[in-house]
Amino acid sequence: MDARIKSLLVRGDGLVTRRDLLRAAPAWTIQTARRANQLVRLLPGVYGDAVLIRHATTDLPMLARVEWDVARRAALAYAGGRGALSRLTALDVWGLRRQPPGEPLYLDLLRGSGLRDRPHLVVAHRSAFAIAPPQVVARGGLQVVRLDRTLVDCWALLAPVDRSSLLIRTVNDRLTTPQRLAAALTEVPRMPDRGALGDLLDRLAAGCRSPLEIWGHDHVFTGPGMPTFTRQARVRVGARTFYLDMFAEAERVNIELDGATSHGDPAEREIDLRRDALLASIGILVVRFTHRRLTADPVQVRRETVAILANRARPAP
Structure with a gap:
């Protein structure tokens, strides 16, 4: 390989632009290196050292034959x-979902750049x-779209079964907030299933932090007889x-929803x-409902909750 090309490839960690x-x-010298299978064109105007090719399958686009990085x-x-x-x-770069080998890369560009889709891009x-x-x-070391906009843009691309859990996880891990996600959603006025994403963000903004809490919010713990619960209320007991x-602050009642796998461990x-x-x-009554009871008998759970709250609201004799 020409020493000048080799020097540029070393400096660019295997990549160089035309x-x-x-x-x-x-x-x-470029043509000579390409004919000698020393240099490969990964994208228009972008070349790579041939040693970077990891997949010998020739029916794959060249961009799909190198490592993700x-x-x-x-x-x-x-x-x-x-x-x-x-x-x-971007979701992969953020460490929230690994891209499988067959998926293309995604790139956002300033309008008017003149660049277009390419195989695997x-x-x-x-x-x-x-x-x-x-x-x-x-x-x-990579330029990536901010997380909240990335999550909104990925909503329609993800399998429906994965959408809610991903957003709930990012909020629970405090990587973003429902408010930031809602602001990002206003930037995308047209997108598939936009209403479903908006509904989920409303539930997250209300304090729901699991699919079970969202289900309970929608089917049990709202409506006549129910107070406005404070979700994820912070309470100190000593240290x-x-x-x-x-x-329910006035009644000093805390409703806990135990997931389907809760309490399998006696230590927990x-x-x-x-x-x-x-x-x-400190006077707070904890009432727990299991996943099975909440989903199989929501009417009875609602009745019990209303009765408990009404009893706690009565003045002491």
Whole structure:
């Protein structure tokens, strides 16, 4: 390989743009290196060292035959500073979902860039798109669309069974907030299943933090006889801090919803009992409903809850 090309590849960790190549060497050196299978074109204007090719299958696009890290850097090089990794690719960069090998890379570009889709690369053009914070951030040395916009853009691309759990997890892990997600949703006025995403964000903003809590909110714990519960209420008992699922402050009642797999471990059950006892010491009654009861007999759960709240609301004799 020509020493000038080799030097550029070393400097670019295996990648080099045509523009940089032509600054250092004549065009014929590029063709010579390609014919000798020393240099491969990954995207228009972007070349890679042939040793980066990991998949010998020739029916795959060249971009799909290199490792993900190389492909992502190649996509950004193709953008030439005018784009950022987005959608399912950004979700992988954020560490929330790994892209399977068959999925294409996603790249958001400033409208008017003139670049278009390529094999294994899906391009979206956006108006008023700035390759700078807060719209774009650097993560792992890669330019990537901010997390809340990424999650909104991925909503229609994800399997329906995975959508809610992913957003709930990111909120629970405090990677973003329902308010930031709602603000990002206003940036995308047209998208499939937009209403379902808006409904989920409303539930998250109300404090729901699990699919079971959302189900309970929609089917049991709203309507006549029910107070406005404070969800994830912060309560201190001595040196301990607890977060209550649904707290009726006036009645001093906390409703806890135990998931389908809760309390399989006796040690976990013991922890809950000690927690409930500590809360009782400051006058908070903890009422627990299991996943099975809540989903199989919601009418009875509602009746019991209303009766408990009414009893606690009565003045002491």
